[in-house]
Amino acid sequence: MPIQGLKPEDYLEPECIFCKPETVLHKPVDLRRCLTKLDAYLDRNDLAGAARHLDYWKQEALTGNDDRGLLTIENERMGLCRKMGKEPEAMEAALSALRLIGRAGLEDTVTAATTWLNVGTVYKTFGRSPEALPYYERARTIYERELKPDDPNLAGLYNNMALALADCARFSEARELYEKASAILTASGDGLLERAVTELNLANLDEAERGLLEAEAEIEGHLDRAKALLDDPATERNGYYAFVCDKCAPTFGYYGRFVDAQELKERAEAIYAGT
16 A cells, blocks of 8 residues: 555665566476375365365465466366366366466377366366367377377276267267277276276166167166176275265166165265265
8 A cells, every 4th residue: 555645656666677587486386285185185075175275276376387287286176166066167277277288388298188188078067068079089189199099098088078979969979989998997907986987878878879768778787887896895995986986876876776876875975974
């Protein structure tokens, strides 16, 4: 606030044009610390705490002019805001990430592809699948060129892109991508939870394409395989497992598997409660 009766030039030291720093201060954020703490919030399903945490680290990245750190944080914010159903915040993070990709000249990198995947998933989550598909296509071009054919990240892209294709009634294309995702995850020996999600996605696809009655047998088969994967003792019962159980439970309930749905919800609640 200006001092009463004085002009700023009366009490501020004159700025020396020779004393200006030649470069803008750059202070990278501690991403390892940021992401470790974020995982702790998510493991106990404290989404509000996770949001505050990311807001803090976003400001730190902005203050330190750390564009690469900020890009990582915006990608995390996209995912969190999707989970929380906060469309304006998710879109803001998506647009910010796209600007950062361009500013940093990263358009032809795996980092850009991952960002486009996340942006596409924001559009898909909020009912804008036709707008999501161009981002998935751009991500696919780079992933298929740069990643090994059995990379689980490809499976993640195929699963998300297939969901958008199914929304657009492009069923055969969606099925092809689901099958590719399942093959990658099965061959890796890992990804039991992702395979379970894929099975449920295929159940939904069968219903959308052929109708509930005609596809009943195939749907039940997908549900059985998904439940077996979720029950597999090899799967670590951590926060991510709880998230997947919570995500899968409504699909079991939708198809009348109420006992399975309740069991999965109770598993998730027990993990989040730390019991």
